[in-house]
Amino acid sequence: MKLKQTLTLLVFVLSLFSSLLLNASNSKVPFGLRHYDIGSAQNFTLNDIDGEKFELNNSKGNWVFLHFWASWCGPCREEMPAIQQLADNMKGEKFQIVMINTAEDEDTVFEFLGSINVDLNSLLDVDGLVTEVWKPRGLPTSFLIDPKGKVKYQAIGGREWGSPIYVNFLKKLLKPDDKL
Amino acid sequence: MLKIITLMLVVTNIQAAQPVIVKTPEMEVDFTPRTANQMGSFYEARGFPKAMRDVLKQQCFITVGIQNTSNEKIWLDMSNWRFTAGGKPIKRKHRDYWKQRWQNMGVPLSKQSTFRWTLIPETLDYLPAEREGGNILLPFSDKPISITATFATGENKQGEKIVITTDKLLCAEDVEEDAE
Numbered sequence: 001m002k003l004k005q006t007l008t009l010l011v012f013v014l015s016l017f018s019s020l021l022l023n024a025s026n027s028k029v030p031f032g033l034r035h036y037d038i039g040s041a042q043n044f045t046l047n048d049i050d051g052e053k054f055e056l057n058n059s060k061g062n063w064v065f066l067h068f069w070a071s072w073c074g075p076c077r078e079e080m081p082a083i084q085q086l087a088d089n090m091k092g093e094k095f096q097i098v099m100i101n102t103a104e105d106e107d108t109v110f111e112f113l114g115s116i117n118v119d120l121n122s123l124l125d126v127d128g129l130v131t132e133v134w135k136p137r138g139l140p141t142s143f144l145i146d147p148k149g150k151v152k153y154q155a156i157g158g159r160e161w162g163s164p165i166y167v168n169f170l171k172k173l174l175k176p177d178d179k180l
Numbered sequence: 181m182l183k184i185i186t187l188m189l190v191v192t193n194i195q196a197a198q199p200v201i202v203k204t205p206e207m208e209v210d211f212t213p214r215t216a217n218q219m220g221s222f223y224e225a226r227g228f229p230k231a232m233r234d235v236l237k238q239q240c241f242i243t244v245g246i247q248n249t250s251n252e253k254i255w256l257d258m259s260n261w262r263f264t265a266g267g268k269p270i271k272r273k274h275r276d277y278w279k280q281r282w283q284n285m286g287v288p289l290s291k292q293s294t295f296r297w298t299l300i301p302e303t304l305d306y307l308p309a310e311r312e313g314g315n316i317l318l319p320f321s322d323k324p325i326s327i328t329a330t331f332a333t334g335e336n337k338q339g340e341k342i343v344i345t346t347d348k349l350l351c352a353e354d355v356e357e358d359a360e
Binding site: 105 | 293297304
């Protein structure tokens, strides 16, 4: 009888431990992405390359992938196909990719995006003033903003955003019951 | 009669200003001197005004790449870097200096912003395996440049300090050669 109780307790402890381990591994933030809890995202309004006005606060309710880039920045150029893959993978999700070009003119951005065969739009921070407010620490830099408008994560430098490790992590973010 | 045509050739002085890589068990730092023509071309392609380029061509540009190869956080703080030329201390030109100078010259905000992105950040924390960098601008000197850089380590900067030094750097010069 005592043996049975001990075994039951052991199974319980083991299952609790393995569940904790599983949770820990599921919630692991992928390499290159760091927690960045700085509170509410600074709102801004910018036009995109089609002249459409965009205001960040209107994106509440979605996770926002806010990406700062410039065409003269090598890692930014290399990263573009990965962002396109990410956009393809997250289609239909409550997930919005918002790209901000830093301090280049419309023609430069338009030509560049056209030349690399991606179906991505970008906002134009022509004077770099929004970038000054957000202060990304390098180019490219990406921020992840939660549906309440709070900044949660940051990635400095190019990442393989279309790879399963990032896509799975981001999809998990969209499930509010799963803690990250 | 033999016509002698004098051509002015501008070539990069690659022998005098080689990249220098400094490795420690915790990090890798590379220094690459850039010639005035290299930097001038870069900024010209970005539409920088001539007056701005003329100022920049007189500087000693060193591109610095820093990679954290340890398992601890490493902290960059440019105020902990010391520079000498020919054994005498020289002062790095801070981004605030450039901001003021560009403002005084009436340089467009977009160009100021792009310029800022080419500079190394004043402070930055590097997670394990992260790599970031940027340019350092020093007063031009034909004497050997030495750099001593001190980095804090650990989550709260309480870890053992890392000091890296190099005295093998030279400002890169475009050499004008007469050819007949």
